[in-house]
Structure formats: C-alpha cells, structure tokens
Amino acid sequence: MPDGRWSIGELAARAGATVKTVRFYSDRGLLPEAGRSAGGHRRYGPEALERLGLIRSLRGLGLPVTEVARVLDPEEDVPGRTLEDAVAGQLREVGSQLTALRWRDAALRLVGDSPPGERAERLRLVGAVASPPSTASLARFWRRWLPPRLPARVVAEVVDHAVPPPPDDPTPAEVLAFARLHALVSGPCTGGVPCQPTAHRSDGGYRASVVYEGLPEAYALAASELLARRSPGPGPALDCFVAVYAAACGERSTPAFRRRLGGQLAADPRIDLYWQQAAVLFGPSAPTPGAAHDWLCAALDAETERVGAA
Template identity: 60%
Template sequence: MPGAGSDGLWSIGELAGHAGTTVKTVRFYSDSGLLPERARSAGGHRRYAPDALDRLRLIRSLRGLGLPVAQVRRVVDEQAGAQGVLEGAVAEQLRALGSRLSALRWQEAALHLVHGCPPRERADRLRLVGALGSPPSTDPLVRFWRGWLPPRMPAASRRAFMEVAVPQPPDAPAPAQVLAFARLCALVSRPCDGSAAPSQPAAHRAAGARESALLYAGLAEAYDLAAVRMRAGAAPGAGEALDCFVATYARVAGCRDTPGFRRGLARRLAADPRLDGYWALVAELITVPGGVPEPTPGGAHDWLLAALERQPAA
C-alpha cells in the first residue's frame, strides 16, 4: 500500500495519483456521497484514509460497467452483503442494457425498412413504424383478443390462448418482421368488420366459463395435431387432428359426432368471422426470413375446416 502523509491520510491529489485518475473524478465521487473523506485539513482540504483507494477502484469498475450512481452506492455501502448486492446490481444492469439493445435493433431494422422501400411507399411505412415503440409493445394485440374471446372465459384458459395468439416481437428483427408487426398492430386497432366492436364466432355467444375452457383446450390440441400434418406438407384430410377438432365442438354443444353434425359444423364455421389477415401477419412475424412458414392457430383452423368440408356425405 502506498505511503500516507504524516497524519496517515492522503490529500485528494495523492488519492487520485494512486488510483490513476483525476482530482476532478475523485471530487465528483466525494460530492456524490460515494467516497466520503476521513477529515479536512486546517485549510479545509479533503483528507482520505488509505482504504479509500480500494473503494475508489471498486466505484470506477462499477461505473465502467455502466452502473448508475444509485446502484454503485448500494454496492459500496453494504460491504457485509456486498456479493449479493453486486450480483443484483449487475443483473439489473444486464436487463436494462438488453432492453436498450433490443430497442436499438428495432430502430435499425425500421430504418432499413424505410430506407430500402420505393419512394411511393415511404410515407406509408413511416406512418406504420412510427406508431410503434422501440421495442414495440404487444398491448394492442392483447386488447384485441380480450374483446374477441368469450367474456366468461376462465383466466387460465385466456392466458394459455394469449401465449399462442399474441406473438412476441423478435429481439433482432429483420426489416420484413418490423413491417409485419406494424401492420399487425394497425390491423387490430380497427374492428374486423367495421363495427364498433370485434364480431364474434357463433361458438362464443353461448359459451359460459366451462364451455369456453373446453372449447379452447380442445382446439389447442387439435391445432397442435394439425400443425404436425401441415409441417409435413399434408393436404387437409381425415385423421386424428380432424376428429379432435370435431369432437371439441360436439362436446361443447352436448352433441354426438355424426355426419349430420359435421355437415352443420362446416356450414357454421364457414360463416364465422375470418381473421386470416391477422394470422398471415403472425406467420410472417414468427417465421425466420427465408424459412418455411410456421403453422399458426389460424392456419391450423383453416386447414381443419378445409378437411371438414372435404368429408364424404356418408
């Protein structure tokens, strides 16, 4: 440890010299309350104990990692539990940094989107991406589905559906994904059919808590089974996925799965409001650019409805 003055203390210049920094830096940390002096000289100059060197080095290391002064103070002031405090402060800083990096990646992709488009499309794209935050929020999509789903749907069933129906913005989006998400948010910001509220499928209108829970749990299983067939490139047709799909509607309606029920279900589902535009944009958003489109619940529903409509009349 470098030697101290005759009183065992260092001047602010001596401390700065031992730490390899400037007097201005030491004064800033002292004035911020991070580096308290031990005493003042007869002339009113700051005097520091030698152990202030280790504290100053710790402060500079934490500040070099980007931790704000408030977090640095928590670490240096709680020496007894410094390890836990330090881990928490670093974790918090990592989260904040990740959020800023994600925002920058979205801004970069949005700039490429605007820069690379034909001049006649630039104003429209600026309007679309300008309505998004960085990174964007899924709140508009959540609000849309809350108005669409059955009003008495149990909270657990609602959450499970939202996890599938509300796509999370990619951390490092391609320009095309930024455009898809912007269009998705613009789409749900207006009613599907031009009315004051989203139109509802027929199955929603009579669905209580039990029926809506059964309906969406059964449909989720049917959609998963259909997605397997879709990834394999299979055309819509009979099989386990279609049987599960029909059985779900039959169970909710309290009916048996008969040819007559299937014919009536096909007519009823064909007349239901369509959300094809929503699911097409979701597919663009969740599919890796240049990759094979990922099946969505909407795509699986259409596949199953096509399979149902192709059922023989017998």
C-alpha cells in the same frame, strides 16, 4: 503528508481523476475520509484510493451512483442487490438497448428499401411501434376478442399461443409484419359483420370454455399434418376438432352435425389478416392456430363433399 494521509488533490492525482470527481463521490458518502486537517480540509488514506478505483470501474460498467452505493455498502443494501444482481440488471438493460437498436436498424432498412409509392405508408406503420415493440396491444386484442367469463387459465393459454414474440434481431419483413399486426389490433371491427364467431355469442348454444379448452389439442394434431405437408382430410385431427364443437354444443358428432358445423364455421367472421402477419413472426416451423384452423375447416369441407357425393 507526514501522517500518511492525502489531501483531496493528492488523492485525485494518484487516481488519475479530477478534484471535482473526488469531491462528488466524497459528498455522497462513497469515499471514506481518514480525518480532517487542522484547517478542516479532508484527508484520505490508501483505502480511499482503492475505493475510488472500484467506484470508477462500477461507473464504467454503466451502474448509476445509487446502484454503486448499494454495492459498496452491503449493510445498507436491500435484499437481492448484490454486485452480481447489479451486473445482471445492467446486462439486461444493455440487451434491451441492443434489441432496440436492431429494431431501429431493420425499420430504417425497411423504409429505405421500400418502393416510393409504399414508403409513406410503411413509415406511418413502423412509426407507431416502439423499439423494441411491446406485445401489450396484441394481448389486449385477444382478451377483448375472446368470449367473456372464460377461465383465466384458458385466456392465458390462448394469448400465449396467439401472440408472437418479437424477435431480438428482426428482419425488415418481420418489422413490417409486427407493425401491421399492431395497426390491425388497434383499429375497430369493420365490414358490417359481427367481429366474433358463433362460439363467442351466447345465442349460439355453444359453451365457449369447452371450445377453447379443447381446440389446442386439435390444432396441435393439425399442425403436425401441416408440417408433413398432408392435404386436408379425415383423421384424428379432424375427429378431435369436430368432437370439441360437439361437446360444446351438447351433441353427438354425427354426419348431420358435421355438415351444420361446416356451414357455421364458413359463415363466421375471420381474422385471416392477423394470422397472415403472425405467421411471418412465428416462422415456418411453427404453424399458427389460424393455419391449423384453416386446415381443419378445409378437411371438414372435403369430408362433407365426399359424403354428399357418395
């Protein structure tokens, strides 16, 4: 044009875009107009060409139009919505999509490689879990299973140690383990026995908060023994474990108390299925609290038998 301004068609041609595309962004206020012709048609200057290129680059990265508008017009932006934040947000979204695809891939391989007799059951299990999966059902299970009136800090620590994080790039075995965990925690307590151990019941005389505040130290000591492949037996881990229960009961860690504690722990309902599947997700380098508890109970039984035989 003689005045150096372009029509919408000329701008589209220079940008390698369609007129429809230019009009779309212009109608949403993303392209500045340099004025109007005598007939009322839009006219654009060189800055519109540069702006259109930036818009198309941002859209090519997957940013929605509303996000593009915030990046282009910082004076209308909300706090924290810079270009860097928009790109970081898009990276998180892409990462979540990739994780979902890897879970779907592993789930499909699991079902495809399953023996014919197990295929339908495994399909039902993995079909009940989203991709990528959420740990919300596992966290809810532990909040229901733990005794009431525990300090919120203690509950958060237990949930953090008991709920395995879903791997970003799972194997078919890990997909199956997570699906089994989800099915387990979503079902009711069964078997005709109480669903919770003695330490959770008010008639047992235990102070549950003392138990759950002290067990992590005992479990950490037992985990070291497990990693060293030591057989269950006496030592600091067992002493710490018994001392926690003795403090919760207001008693001393005598041989008689240890014998009684061993019998109570042996009679308690167990959630071994949970810990078996969780171990697949935690991996061999991180013994689960369930494995540590089993080691400590076995150590207590071994000590009781040795003392009784002496």
